[in-house]
Amino acid sequence: MKVKAIVLITAVASLNACKIEIETPVEGGVTTSSNNIECPANQACTVDVSDLFFNETFVADPAPGWQFARWNKRHMGLCGGNSTPCTINTAGFEGNEDLEAALADPTSITYLKPEFVVPRTTSGIALADQATTSRAGMNFDMDFYRNSAYGCGLSGNYTFMVFNPGNGSADDEAPLWVYLHGGGVGHFDDQGNYYAVNNQTASTWNEEETFLDLQRTLEVRIIEDGQVINNTLTRRIQEGYRLLVVSMCDHDLYSGLGTPYTDNPNSGAEVNGMQATMSAVDYVVANYPTTQVWAHGTSAGSSGTYNLAMSFVAEGIHFTGAVPDSLFPTPRAIPLTAAYGGDPKSPYQQGFDPEAAAEKIGFYGDLSRGAYPEARIGAGFTDVPFLFTGGRNDPFCNHNLPVIPEAIAEGIDHNCDYYHEGISQAIAGQPNSPHQLAYIQDRGHVPTLDAGPVNNTVDAFMGDILADNPGAPFRKIPGLNMMLMGHSFFRPFAAEMPYHAVRAGVDGHSQQLEISGGASGAPLALWNDTGHRNRIQAVLDAGDVELFGMTCCDTEEGPGEERTLITEGYKRWFDYALAQNPDTDFFIALPWRDFPTDYADAEAYADPWYEYYDDIWLAEIDELRSLYPGVTIYSIPYGAAANELRRMFEAGELPDVSSLQGPATSAIFTDYKGHAGQILKDLGELIWINAIYGVDLDRYAYDPLYQTDLKAIAKSIMDAHNPDYNGPNR
Known part of the structure; x- marks a missing residue:
C-alpha cells in the first residue's frame, strides 16, 4: 500500500485514529483521486483517519479486462451497493459527539471492498443451425449458436453448441454440463510467426468452429471404433444432463477478457475467450430450464474451466462444482515449459515463448496476480468445489524428460509430480477442504476422457455435492415493476431492494420510491398531499406497476386514548392502482414500534407489537381482501426484526451491538424516535427480499459479515409468519 505524506491539522485534541480497512480482490485495486492512497489488487490495506480534515475519494481500479460493478455491501461497509467513487469526508463529524468518538477510537473499523465483473454481452448470440442425431439408442437435439459480438483470432466468430438431454428437448429442465475442449495455446511473434503445440498452425484454433466441428468435438470424445467410451462425458449424457460445448477460437485457453491480441496480423484484434464463454453460459441458463x-x-479447457468458475465467483455466482482435467494454471508450469519448450519430446514447438503466450492471454496469463488455484485455495477459497485431475504420464508436464532442477530442489524425482505438488499441498493445507486432486499414476493426458477409474472419482465427487441438495446457481427469479411509498421506517428497506434483487438473481426488477417522513408517509397522508399524490399517480398511470407496496398506519381517535386503524388511505390507492392495472398486487409492511426506550425491556416492547399484529393488523388485511376479492394482498412483518434484535441484545446474544440506542454502527436504534441502526436495516432487508421474491436465505450468496447470523434470524421470522398472509413467491 502506498500512502503519500499528508499534512493534517488536528482540530480535536489527542485524537487516536479510527481505521478504514481496504480489501481488494485479485481482479483490481483501489486508489484515491488525490493519488495519496493506493491499495493494489489482492491486498489488505489500512488507512488511519485521525482528524476532521480527512477528505478522500476512493476509486476502484480494475485489472485489464475487468469492470468495476459496485462497492461491497456489508456490516460497517462504506458506500455498499454504490457504483460510483466513494468519498469519505470527516468535516461533518465536528460537533457530533458520537462521530467524534468513533473518529478517536482506534478499535472503530470500517471496510471498503470493490467488486469487479467481466464485461460481456449476449446481444450478438443468434441460433445458426439445428439438427437431431441418434447415438447409443437415444436421439439428441442440437442447437448451434453464433455470437457476432466476439470475433475469432483470424476469421469468423465464437460459437457454441447445446446438446439437449437424450430423447428430450430444449424445454426439459436439466442440469447443465459446460464442457471446454482442449487445443493448447499459441501466440504470434512480432514478425507474424505463430508458435503453439504439436503440429498446430495459426489457423488451427484461431478460426470459427462450425456446427460439424463442435458436433465432432463431442462425438470423438464419447465414441471410439463405434463403441461408447465409459468416461465422464458419456456418464453425464446417460444421466440426462444438457451439454454446452463452447468454441475456442483465440487460442487463449478460453481466458481472454477483451484485451489486445498481441502481434495479431488483424488490426484491433482482441482475445475474447472468457467473455464469449461466459456469454454462452449466460445465454443457455436464461433460455433453457x-x-x-x-x-x-x-x-486447454482445464485452465478455461478454472478461470470460468472464478470469473463467475467474482459476481457471486457459484457453479455447483468443476472438474479441470490436466493443465490447470500453476506457476510450476513456467520452469517446465522454459526448460523443455522446443524439445522434440515436448509438445511445445521450437520458438514457443510462455511469456508471450501469457501476455496475449492477459489477466489470467499473469500468475503474479495470484488468481491461480494454489493461491486462491491457500487464501481460503471454498465457494466452488474443484476436482483437479491429471495423469503422471502426461507429456504436457514433461513426464518423459529429465527432472528439472526446481523439482530436485524440493526432493521430487518426477516432473509431473512437481507440477501437481503445489495444488496437492494447497488442498492438504486447507481444513475440511471441498477440493480434491485425482492424480492418476498410470494415466497420461486428460484421463477423464478415458474409460478409467478416475471417472468413478468424478462420480463420487459429484455425489457428495448433490447429497447436500445444492441450489440452481443461475436460476432467475422473475422481477417485478414496483411502486413503493412510505416513511423513514420504510425507506431503508425499499431503497436497498435493487441491490438485493441483483445479488439474488432477480431478473428485471424495477421500482419507483416516494417517501415522506413520519405520519406524512402513511397512505392517506400521501393521498391528501397533492405533490406526493401526483408523483405516485404518474407512475401508476403507465399501467405497468405489478406490485404496489406501502406501510402503516393511518389512524383516527378511538375510545379513550386509543387510536383506531383506518383503511381509507389503502382503499383510495387500491382503487386508483387497479383502475390503471387490474392485475396489480399489493403488500403492506408493518414496521416496529417507535420510541423503543420508553419500554422497560424487550418483552414489554415486543408484546404490544405481536398483539397488534395478530389481532388488528391481520384483520386489516382480511378486511381489504374482502373488499377486493381476487386481488393479491399480503403483509411483511419486518417490525419483528427490532423485537428479536432487542431480545437478543438484552440476553447477551448480540455481540455486534453495544447499546440499544446510539451510533448506527453499534446500536439497534439511532435516536429516541427509534430510527434503525445498521444491523436493523440489514436484517430488515433480508426479510423483505425473502417476503417479496422468496429468495432462499440459506443459499443467498450475500453475507453482511456480522458475528450474528442475520440470515438465520430473518428466515426464522418469516418461517414463523402466518403463511396465509405471505406473498405469492414465498
Missing part, C-alpha cells in the same frame, strides 16, 4: 451447473474442461 436449468438446475445445477457444472464445468468440465480437458487440456
Whole structure:
C-alpha cells in the first residue's frame, strides 16, 4: 500500500485514529483521486483517519479486462451497493459527539471492498443451425449458436453448441454440463510467426468452429471404433444432463477478457475467450430450464474451466462444482515449459515463448496476480468445489524428460509430480477442504476422457455435492415493476431492494420510491398531499406497476386514548392502482414500534407489537381482501426484526451491538424516535427480499459479515409468519 505524506491539522485534541480497512480482490485495486492512497489488487490495506480534515475519494481500479460493478455491501461497509467513487469526508463529524468518538477510537473499523465483473454481452448470440442425431439408442437435439459480438483470432466468430438431454428437448429442465475442449495455446511473434503445440498452425484454433466441428468435438470424445467410451462425458449424457460445448477460437485457453491480441496480423484484434464463454453460459441458463451447473474442461479447457468458475465467483455466482482435467494454471508450469519448450519430446514447438503466450492471454496469463488455484485455495477459497485431475504420464508436464532442477530442489524425482505438488499441498493445507486432486499414476493426458477409474472419482465427487441438495446457481427469479411509498421506517428497506434483487438473481426488477417522513408517509397522508399524490399517480398511470407496496398506519381517535386503524388511505390507492392495472398486487409492511426506550425491556416492547399484529393488523388485511376479492394482498412483518434484535441484545446474544440506542454502527436504534441502526436495516432487508421474491436465505450468496447470523434470524421470522398472509413467491 502506498500512502503519500499528508499534512493534517488536528482540530480535536489527542485524537487516536479510527481505521478504514481496504480489501481488494485479485481482479483490481483501489486508489484515491488525490493519488495519496493506493491499495493494489489482492491486498489488505489500512488507512488511519485521525482528524476532521480527512477528505478522500476512493476509486476502484480494475485489472485489464475487468469492470468495476459496485462497492461491497456489508456490516460497517462504506458506500455498499454504490457504483460510483466513494468519498469519505470527516468535516461533518465536528460537533457530533458520537462521530467524534468513533473518529478517536482506534478499535472503530470500517471496510471498503470493490467488486469487479467481466464485461460481456449476449446481444450478438443468434441460433445458426439445428439438427437431431441418434447415438447409443437415444436421439439428441442440437442447437448451434453464433455470437457476432466476439470475433475469432483470424476469421469468423465464437460459437457454441447445446446438446439437449437424450430423447428430450430444449424445454426439459436439466442440469447443465459446460464442457471446454482442449487445443493448447499459441501466440504470434512480432514478425507474424505463430508458435503453439504439436503440429498446430495459426489457423488451427484461431478460426470459427462450425456446427460439424463442435458436433465432432463431442462425438470423438464419447465414441471410439463405434463403441461408447465409459468416461465422464458419456456418464453425464446417460444421466440426462444438457451439454454446452463452447468454441475456442483465440487460442487463449478460453481466458481472454477483451484485451489486445498481441502481434495479431488483424488490426484491433482482441482475445475474447472468457467473455464469449461466459456469454454462452449466460445465454443457455436464461433460455433453457436449468438446475445445477457444472464445468468440465480437458487440456486447454482445464485452465478455461478454472478461470470460468472464478470469473463467475467474482459476481457471486457459484457453479455447483468443476472438474479441470490436466493443465490447470500453476506457476510450476513456467520452469517446465522454459526448460523443455522446443524439445522434440515436448509438445511445445521450437520458438514457443510462455511469456508471450501469457501476455496475449492477459489477466489470467499473469500468475503474479495470484488468481491461480494454489493461491486462491491457500487464501481460503471454498465457494466452488474443484476436482483437479491429471495423469503422471502426461507429456504436457514433461513426464518423459529429465527432472528439472526446481523439482530436485524440493526432493521430487518426477516432473509431473512437481507440477501437481503445489495444488496437492494447497488442498492438504486447507481444513475440511471441498477440493480434491485425482492424480492418476498410470494415466497420461486428460484421463477423464478415458474409460478409467478416475471417472468413478468424478462420480463420487459429484455425489457428495448433490447429497447436500445444492441450489440452481443461475436460476432467475422473475422481477417485478414496483411502486413503493412510505416513511423513514420504510425507506431503508425499499431503497436497498435493487441491490438485493441483483445479488439474488432477480431478473428485471424495477421500482419507483416516494417517501415522506413520519405520519406524512402513511397512505392517506400521501393521498391528501397533492405533490406526493401526483408523483405516485404518474407512475401508476403507465399501467405497468405489478406490485404496489406501502406501510402503516393511518389512524383516527378511538375510545379513550386509543387510536383506531383506518383503511381509507389503502382503499383510495387500491382503487386508483387497479383502475390503471387490474392485475396489480399489493403488500403492506408493518414496521416496529417507535420510541423503543420508553419500554422497560424487550418483552414489554415486543408484546404490544405481536398483539397488534395478530389481532388488528391481520384483520386489516382480511378486511381489504374482502373488499377486493381476487386481488393479491399480503403483509411483511419486518417490525419483528427490532423485537428479536432487542431480545437478543438484552440476553447477551448480540455481540455486534453495544447499546440499544446510539451510533448506527453499534446500536439497534439511532435516536429516541427509534430510527434503525445498521444491523436493523440489514436484517430488515433480508426479510423483505425473502417476503417479496422468496429468495432462499440459506443459499443467498450475500453475507453482511456480522458475528450474528442475520440470515438465520430473518428466515426464522418469516418461517414463523402466518403463511396465509405471505406473498405469492414465498
